[in-house]
Amino acid sequence: MPKAKGHPTMLDVAREAGVALGTVSKVVNRQPVGEDYKRKVEQAILKLGYQYNSSGRVLRTDRTDTVALIIPNTINPYFAKLVHYINIALERRDKKTLLCFTDYDKNRELEFIRMARENQVDGIIALTYNAELVIPEDIAFVTIDRFFSVSVPCIASDNFGGGWLAAHRLYDLGCRRLAFMRIGSSLSNEPSKRKEGFVAACVELDVPFELKILEDNAPFGEFEAFLSSHIQNGRLDFDGLFCGTDMLAWQMIQVLKGKGIRVPEDVQVIGFDGIRMFGTLDYTVSTIIQPVQEIAETAVSTVLSSHLSTVPSLICLPVQYAAGGTTRD
Amino acid sequence: MPKAKGHPTMLDVAREAGVALGTVSKVVNRQPVGEDYKRKVEQAILKLGYQYNSSGRVLRTDRTDTVALIIPNTINPYFAKLVHYINIALERRDKKTLLCFTDYDKNRELEFIRMARENQVDGIIALTYNAELVIPEDIAFVTIDRFFSVSVPCIASDNFGGGWLAAHRLYDLGCRRLAFMRIGSSLSNEPSKRKEGFVAACVELDVPFELKILEDNAPFGEFEAFLSSHIQNGRLDFDGLFCGTDMLAWQMIQVLKGKGIRVPEDVQVIGFDGIRMFGTLDYTVSTIIQPVQEIAETAVSTVLSSHLSTVPSLICLPVQYAAGGTTRD
DNA sequence: AACGGTTCATGAAACGTTTCATGAACATGA
């Protein structure tokens, strides 16, 4: 008779079935077991309503089948998409997702990493803006969009190529004077390379260009002032604008419209990310699409295999251009 | 000397410090311990680089400090906000979030619940569209936006009141003929009450109204056909439109504009949710704002206390109206 | 000095699983 206490255990099942504890374990784990033993165990499991309890295995084997995911939030649709596809990719491999939103708070990040280690996670995937973060060496760690060191694999899209592509596309669409805008100057991460690619293409095309990079918490009005300073007699003195993110592009388009500048007639605008309005509609700005699903898939497969082999230190995945009505294509 | 094998354990710390195992446990758990003992243990922890391992505690106490969260996706910004605030609320209580995106797939839901139980989670918070879901009785369970039974607490915003408010607001803004649109007819859940509230207000105000409810996977064109059928000589025969979600409202506004109907001059439109474009900007449609943060907070506190007391079976949280440029206020 | 009361260190037992050395049972080949 099973103990009056909590749920029945493998031992209870073994007694009920008249077999050994180890046999029950094998049946539960689908290891080879004689037919009649298997049948007896399965009947006992049904009869007692036995439920597997993973805590025993975790203690014994240190295997939790859990990956921790660190990301600032899901309010930003790019992050939301990442979280989604990472969870899907993990689930397909029968792994669980332990979630942490940092809200850009360093302490929450550190606290969570400590907690994740306490919980014996199989690995950590992190998208962090904390430049000083010390990556633990003894745990599988993969970063997204930020390169730390050759021993920590970083997954990102081809930001340089994306910037290059944006400039070329604007040029091909007839623009002869370009501008780039971005917010967030303090941290040098992979997305910073969007500017580098843009500049490289401008130089290569021998086309004049402007750069405007605001500090992280700069007042929004500074962008407006920048635009105003480039307007003479109601005309903008550049005809192609590349923004670091779709969200910024969207905001700039509102400002431009407010000033009577037409998009795409007077100025063509390209953003970055490939974010759809409300997650389902057409692209609302012309954009460089990040391959979010592939980034997620790669991050997951990398973090799960990083203990096996020497892993690449930086993986750049190809981006794609998509017209969205803010360019003349 | 600690065993050559893995990380040092409490027992290693105890030996190093020359105290008993239980004493180390007390220090780690901040239970009262004599000053000198405490000091010795802390030194030993530092010296050995001891790291707490939660698997022992989980096995012994069945306490994982983990709550499972089941939600269709984070692509939908309303879900994304919920996930965010639920995680924040859990983290504030030192709980971890185990995440599952179902993508509206029943099997994934069931599989995840089984897994969550195996992992001894402290509770489950679920936003599900699976009407036939059988809620396990032996685990703390809280639902969002869908009522199952009196024994399963459900958290939602005041959907009826929101529908009522939308109709009243449209009336107060001068509308004298209203329409309601929604997608998803198969399931009767809390958000379905938006229509009920809307209808109740229309009856109360004695104002004529139309209802258009599409099946879950109906082609988008049916909405367009519905609108077309209400246009005579380039004029819409209703002047106030309430949509079940902001996303639908946004889509309808695009369609209306395409047909030369001006918003809000010719028809005023109110949505539901309070979703901001890109998560940061002003409301892009006039809307009934759901108190997402309060919903999250309430769901978390309910699921964590549901073993203590008898809990309410349905909690409705107040909504709020916000103008967003698609109404004349 | 004796006694009751309080505080707190001690260390063994228990949690539910996996793993592994052992040996039983049986099959194969000479």
Place this chain on the structure above:
DNA sequence: TCATGTTCATGAAACGTTTCATGAACCGTT
């Protein structure tokens, strides 16, 4: 028939923590 392999059930040990009964040490009171 015996030697040799092969398969597979057995059950004890181990994983790292919490908990609890025990008793030592100390304090204040009579």
